[in-house]
Amino acid sequence: MTWLDIPADDPFGVHNLPYGAFDPGDGSSRLGVRIGDRVLDLAGLERAGLIEARGALQAATLNPFLALGRPHWSAVRDRLTELLTDDAYRRRVERLLLPLADVASRLPFEVGDYVDFYSSEEHATNLGRLFRPGSEPLLPNWKHLPIGYHGRSGTVVVSGTDIVRPGGQRKPADAPVPVSGPSQRLDIEAEVGFVVGAASSLGTPLTTKDFYEYVFGVVLVNDWSARDLQAWEYQPLGPFLGKSFATSVSAWVVPLDALAAARTPAPEQSPPVLPYLADERIGYDIRIEVVWNGTVVSRPPFSGLYWTPAQQLAHMTANGASVRPGDLYASGTVSGARRDEVGSFIELSWGGAEPVTLADGRIRTFLEDGDTVTLTATAPGPDGSVIGLGEVVGRILPTAS
Amino acid sequence: MTWLDIPADDPFGVHNLPYGAFDPGDGSSRLGVRIGDRVLDLAGLERAGLIEARGALQAATLNPFLALGRPHWSAVRDRLTELLTDDAYRRRVERLLLPLADVASRLPFEVGDYVDFYSSEEHATNLGRLFRPGSEPLLPNWKHLPIGYHGRSGTVVVSGTDIVRPGGQRKPADAPVPVSGPSQRLDIEAEVGFVVGAASSLGTPLTTKDFYEYVFGVVLVNDWSARDLQAWEYQPLGPFLGKSFATSVSAWVVPLDALAAARTPAPEQSPPVLPYLADERIGYDIRIEVVWNGTVVSRPPFSGLYWTPAQQLAHMTANGASVRPGDLYASGTVSGARRDEVGSFIELSWGGAEPVTLADGRIRTFLEDGDTVTLTATAPGPDGSVIGLGEVVGRILPTAS
Structure with missing residues (x-):
């Protein structure tokens, strides 16, 4: 159960955690995870030492994270679930949540073929x-x-x-x-x-x-x-x-x-x-x-x-x-x-x-x-x-x- | 007329100057121009201040240089011709020439579509x-x-x-x-x-x-x-x-x-x-x-x-x-x-x-x-x-x- 105030039937609840890229308003592209009607700033999370993905979460697109492979995808997902469900992390994670309405979506990955x-x-x-x-x-x-x-x-x-x-x-x-x-x-x-x-x-x-x-x-x-x-x-x-x-x-x-x-x-x-x-x-x-x-x-x-x-x-x-x-x-x-x-x-x-x-x-x-x-x-x-x-x-x- | 010792009918004479990427032997990819049976190290040329392309010649592929557009392509080509034909540049340019036989070719550009x-x-x-x-x-x-x-x-x-x-x-x-x-x-x-x-x-x-x-x-x-x-x-x-x-x-x-x-x-x-x-x-x-x-x-x-x-x-x-x-x-x-x-x-x-x-x-x-x-x-x-x-x-x- 997440400490966020999200209805149980929200299609973007803690069982989903999809990844994307967003422009916080300064024209840049940052990685995030959607939870309810908010975006969790992944770059900020990694910089704060709350999650570790070899720096891949600082990129403008998901490609470096994708390149890390299945073990890293699983580890990051497990850690995100922990951060969003264990109340001990609430204070540090909450300040990295942005309202979805305040950001613009970017193409989440650079398309190869x-x-x-x-x-x-x-x-x-x-x-x-x-x-x-x-x-x-x-x-x-x-x-x-x-x-x-x-x-x-x-x-x-x-x-x-x-x-x-x-x-x-x-x-x-x-x-x-x-x-x-x-x-x-x-x-x-x-x-x-x-x-x-x-x-x-x-x-x-x-x-x-x-x-x-x-x-x-x-x-x-x-x-x-x-x-x-x-x-x-x-x-x-x-x-x-x-x-x-x-x-x-x-x-x-x-x-x-x-x-x-x-x-x-x-x-x-x-x-x-x-x-x-x-x-x-x-x-x-x-x-x-x-x-x-x-x-x-x-x-x-x-x-x-x-x-x-x-x-x-x-x-x-x-x-x-x-x-x-x-x-x-x-x-x-x-x-x-x-x-x-x-x-x-x-x-x-x-x-x-x-x-x-x-x-x-x-x-x-x-x-x-x-x-x-x-x-x-x-x-x-x-x-x-x-x-x-x-x-x-x-x-x-x-x-x- | 170039100061290099190249036959007049060499298909890679000073009128050609094609661009590519090469591995000098350390596993890296560097940009170069082919002249005769040699490669001119473009990254070295730019670092030495002999040519200017907004740092694009330091890249591993031609893409940043390609993105600069026609005016820069022409300016770099004109400058290369000058460097290879004016004897005044010979000493400084000559040491940036590598035998083609000593390098391995890399894909010269990252292919988009x-x-x-x-x-x-x-x-x-x-x-x-x-x-x-x-x-x-x-x-x-x-x-x-x-x-x-x-x-x-x-x-x-x-x-x-x-x-x-x-x-x-x-x-x-x-x-x-x-x-x-x-x-x-x-x-x-x-x-x-x-x-x-x-x-x-x-x-x-x-x-x-x-x-x-x-x-x-x-x-x-x-x-x-x-x-x-x-x-x-x-x-x-x-x-x-x-x-x-x-x-x-x-x-x-x-x-x-x-x-x-x-x-x-x-x-x-x-x-x-x-x-x-x-x-x-x-x-x-x-x-x-x-x-x-x-x-x-x-x-x-x-x-x-x-x-x-x-x-x-x-x-x-x-x-x-x-x-x-x-x-x-x-x-x-x-x-x-x-x-x-x-x-x-x-x-x-x-x-x-x-x-x-x-x-x-x-x-x-x-x-x-x-x-x-x-x-x-x-x-x-x-x-x-x-x-x-x-x-x-x-x-x-x-x-x-």
């Missing part, structure tokens, strides 16, 4: 139907490997960053040649992202069993997508400008340790996978909400994903590719079987053919300028508690002219 | 024939935009790094299901890479006219490719593990300023491109040689590429995506019209159907363990001089078991 998977069978099936009507929606490789591709890491932004509508090239179905201009089919993708902590060696694959040692934690991801740009450009080398303008992540990285109680059996796989992809079928019961201008339009269930994050890690390194602290790999759009469980608006409006009406009466297919999308998520914590994954929010600004 | 284009019409046509036999080899979008995708920046390695044969999943044509194991069709891609110096703003596209202000210089790139992995995985999201195991770059970044005399008209484009892709049609007369176990097997001509690096930069940012110091974008495989001008072995051996015989009598289709590939290139310099782009060399090691 960003990989985006495509691991929801429902989403891949829906997109196959929409992008390749008349042919088999799932391609022959889909159930044999977790399809993925590299995204642009330099345009990963923290929740709250405005999103400028991308311009680019698209080809209207009835036009003989492409046109350029602002995207007409701007969309979201609700995803869960995994933040790599420890580095691996080039030439040596990781296995599904390495997941817990190498992955530090989880963020929410909105992989903004311009469907019209994507549809015209994506053959044969995959999505490029349709995705690379922005990817938003939540401000607080929830440690894997906070999600131990959220582990849940992942779907059985058929046909059987190759040995390097065999795993313990552990998913996470993360429940996402997609909020469009204030209306909850969908509740995608992460637990149903066909490919697990452990399989994604093993596949991503099966060719000997190395990982490094700050690498981010996202699940792919999380969609459930029902229309009110899909993780993108192209699915929600079925390619624009079935508009949705928001609570304020406004009718939508894709995003309009001024729209705001908020993804939030929670997962079960220990002893009936709730673990909050925070939110990832973005507002659409018009294309720069 | 790595983008690989697909801009040779001959290569795209050849690959279309090989990967999609019976259909139109060039897809409808190819002549309207420079097709590209993001590669893995964390596995970009410097020339001389051994390449471990990638394992992974592939589907033999006669097998009902995929198998996993070492790639059977390991290939190269000979490319020219462009190193971004200055950062741009998220949400604001660059234009083709911004090329010279934002791009610092050029490296040679070998984008190693596992064709069997790639063929099975690449639909619908593009190449992933078939490419991500390693990309080799040359150790010395040749400044754009050294290539002024190599500028040459790029091919005319038909149909006309959209306005944001209109450019001055400036290509570079860079002549590549592909050497396989000592035999020159191909001489790909970079000057024939359909899409110019200025167009690639404008397209890559057309959706508002930002660039940052250390971003690398590669041309795509450089192939000319003739079989002895192609930049990959899948083209050279026509998908393995037409083996090649090397000078030592060995017969090859794809790479075998122990094989070494060296790419070299030169371009015309001022006053009849030659600009060397150095080499990118890699030897194939067996898959780790």
Whole structure:
């Protein structure tokens, strides 16, 4: 039990303790841990000698801390729990707590490589139907490997960053040649992202069993997508400008340790996978909400994903590719079987053919300028508690002219 | 005329002055400039007060120097030329020259985002024939935009790094299901890479006219490719593990300023491109040689590429995506019209159907363990001089078991 005055059902209680970076108001970036509606200043904590992480907590991003590896992550988490629950530390720790409302979020880690998977069978099936009507929606490789591709890491932004509508090239179905201009089919993708902590060696694959040692934690991801740009450009080398303008992540990285109680059996796989992809079928019961201008339009269930994050890690390194602290790999759009469980608006409006009406009466297919999308998520914590994954929010600004 | 004893036709004469990073023998990484068969210690030069770059030359990589921007790049280059040509500086500069043979190359810059284009019409046509036999080899979008995708920046390695044969999943044509194991069709891609110096703003596209202000210089790139992995995985999201195991770059970044005399008209484009892709049609007369176990097997001509690096930069940012110091974008495989001008072995051996015989009598289709590939290139310099782009060399090691 913490000495802080926090309700038992607070999604940022002492069982969560997610890490982030914040600007205290002087333009700098400092590391902190969120507890309730406050931020604990980790740099101050380390300088005061209350916690020890080889100076990594003095950095502007989490990367040096991530590089320390699992034993240090566990030690720091254990110590934070002690500091926040033992009344003996209250006086010294309390003065390092800042109101969340007084600070601005910064990108919590410098992104190394960003990989985006495509691991929801429902989403891949829906997109196959929409992008390749008349042919088999799932391609022959889909159930044999977790399809993925590299995204642009330099345009990963923290929740709250405005999103400028991308311009680019698209080809209207009835036009003989492409046109350029602002995207007409701007969309979201609700995803869960995994933040790599420890580095691996080039030439040596990781296995599904390495997941817990190498992955530090989880963020929410909105992989903004311009469907019209994507549809015209994506053959044969995959999505490029349709995705690379922005990817938003939540401000607080929830440690894997906070999600131990959220582990849940992942779907059985058929046909059987190759040995390097065999795993313990552990998913996470993360429940996402997609909020469009204030209306909850969908509740995608992460637990149903066909490919697990452990399989994604093993596949991503099966060719000997190395990982490094700050690498981010996202699940792919999380969609459930029902229309009110899909993780993108192209699915929600079925390619624009079935508009949705928001609570304020406004009718939508894709995003309009001024729209705001908020993804939030929670997962079960220990002893009936709730673990909050925070939110990832973005507002659409018009294309720069 | 330099006071160094360098032949007039040395490809690393005073008109070149490429930048790199080297380990002087103590495990550290220092910045240097190559001149002839020596390295000029830039950190020492700056500490001695002989050159000024805001301390950026003390770094382990070129990134801080790249971030300074075009005016500083020009000032440092001008000063280097002065130091190496005015005999008055000889005594003070000479003691900062190290034999190239005494140092080890390091990756010259930390790679931000790595983008690989697909801009040779001959290569795209050849690959279309090989990967999609019976259909139109060039897809409808190819002549309207420079097709590209993001590669893995964390596995970009410097020339001389051994390449471990990638394992992974592939589907033999006669097998009902995929198998996993070492790639059977390991290939190269000979490319020219462009190193971004200055950062741009998220949400604001660059234009083709911004090329010279934002791009610092050029490296040679070998984008190693596992064709069997790639063929099975690449639909619908593009190449992933078939490419991500390693990309080799040359150790010395040749400044754009050294290539002024190599500028040459790029091919005319038909149909006309959209306005944001209109450019001055400036290509570079860079002549590549592909050497396989000592035999020159191909001489790909970079000057024939359909899409110019200025167009690639404008397209890559057309959706508002930002660039940052250390971003690398590669041309795509450089192939000319003739079989002895192609930049990959899948083209050279026509998908393995037409083996090649090397000078030592060995017969090859794809790479075998122990094989070494060296790419070299030169371009015309001022006053009849030659600009060397150095080499990118890699030897194939067996898959780790």
